[in-house]
Amino acid sequence: MEDTPMENGETNEDSEVAPALISVHPTQSSVAVAVGSDLRVFDLxxxxxxxxxxxxxxxxxxxxxxTIRYGADGKLFVSAGDDKTVKIWSTESWRCITTVCSEKRVSAVAISSDGSYVCFADKFGVVWVVDVDLSDGNQDFVDKKAAPLLSHYCSIITSLVTVFPKKPLDGAHEIQSFSLGHTEFVSCLAFVCTQECPQGFLVSGSGDSTVSNRNNSWSLNCFHMHLVYGLLESNGIEECHGAVTDLYTIPDSTLVAVAVQRQVSIFWILSLLSLQGIILLSCDLSAKTLHVAKVVSIEGDAFIPTSLGTSLSSGLLWMVTGASNLHDSQYPCVARVKVISGVKETSPDSVEHGPIVLKDAEIPGGEKLLQKLQRL
Structure with missing residues (x-):
């Protein structure tokens, strides 16, 4: 495939450092990690x-x-990024069955529930869609040209969740609603869905230190991360801001796992601190509120999660930390993977005692998986 030209005035050397990403197959048959340009997959x-x-x-x-993502049925896997390509993989053969060239760098992807369509968003605010054909086991490689779905916001799209229109290739000609309320960039989105509330609620994380749950266009509740770090402000710290870097809803539960990067200003000196672990928020769908169920810390290890993932049935929460190398680095990109068990329970009592950070030897796949995904 030919090199795709960069935007005007943009070079590879100007690229920002990218955080490590993790995605888990719906039945936890495989786990994928992306760090820099390196895509690593382990067959569990x-x-x-x-x-x-x-x-x-x-x-x-x-x-x-x-961005990386498995489809709802696990048959497709999609990876995309700064090289302006979207690669669609068959998880049966792990062959790239489709490559789509984007005009701009790709920042987010989504896959329809039946796996028939993949949409992706670029850093200039345009959402594109492409059809995928896996009928009769067809896994031959084809180049695809995407059709515009939504445009034009003139701003980077940081996260993408969608129910897709009936005919995606014809575009989405009408915006259903706007969900306003955050004062800074929205970093991540997810749906909380249960048997009692199958339509679900949209949960959003932001750089303004909040996680909000929403129904249609109304912000139902906003949880401020400074409530978790409130003790800091009583110890001479002037400001405490925690950007939500990722959140993930636990399947078939009302729990939301949140990764936070905390930025603290002390006597005019800005330092970067973070939670070594995750916060579990419980979403009360009847009262339409969010509250802390558990703070799960990782002791004795400088582990700041950059991405979260889980499967539909495992009850395990996967995390990764790491970042792409600077362009003049002579060393391969490395990452660290951690797993927390016992996060699927929904009652406060079970959550209080349930989550456990697994030791490396206890992680599914063990040493072989860590060698592949971490490259340490």
Whole structure:
């Protein structure tokens, strides 16, 4: 595949450092980690690393990967990023079955529930959609051209969740509603869905230190992260801001796992501190409120989660920390993977005693998985 030109005045050397990402197959049959341009996949069922096959060229992206995602049924996996390509993989063969070229860098992706469509968003605020054909087991490589779905916001789209219109390739000609309320950038989105509330609620995290749950266009409740760190402000710290870097809803529960990067200003000196672990928020769908169920810390290890993931049935929360290398670095990108068990329970009592950070030897896939995904 030919090199795609960069935007005007933009070079690879100007690229921002990208955080490490993690995504888990819906049935936890595999786990994928992206750090920099490196895409790493481990087959948990086979207990071995996955070899990616891409007939368009190298199986790795040429620049930092910004988003990875499995489809709802686990048949598709999508990776995309700063090299302006969207790669759609079959998880049966781990072949790249479709490569889509984007005009701009890709910042977010979503997959329809039936796996028929993939949409992606770029840093200039345009959402594109492409159809995927897996009928009759077709896994031959094809180049696709995306059709515009929504435009034009003139601002980077940081997260993307969608129910898709009936005919996505015809575009979405009408915006259903706007959900306003955050005062800073929205960093991540997810739906909380249960059997009692199948339509779900939208949960959003932001750089303004808040997590909000929303129904349609109304902000139902806003949880401020400074409530978790309130003791800091009583110890001579003037300001405390915690940007929500990622959140993930626990399947079939009302729990939301939140990763926070805390920025603290002390006597005019700005220092960067973070929570080494995650915050579990409980969403009371009847009262439409959020509250802290548990703060799960990782002791004795400088582990600041940059991305979260889980499967539908495992009860395990996967986390990764790491970042792409600076362009003059001579060392490979490294990452660290951690897993927390016991997060699927929904009652406050069970959550209080349930979550446990697994030791490396206890993580599914063990040492082989860590060697593949971490590259330490």
């Amino acid at each position: 069922r086979g207990g071995c690393a996955v070899s990616l096959v891409d007939y368009s060229g190298s199986p790795l992206h040429k620049d930092s990967i910004r």
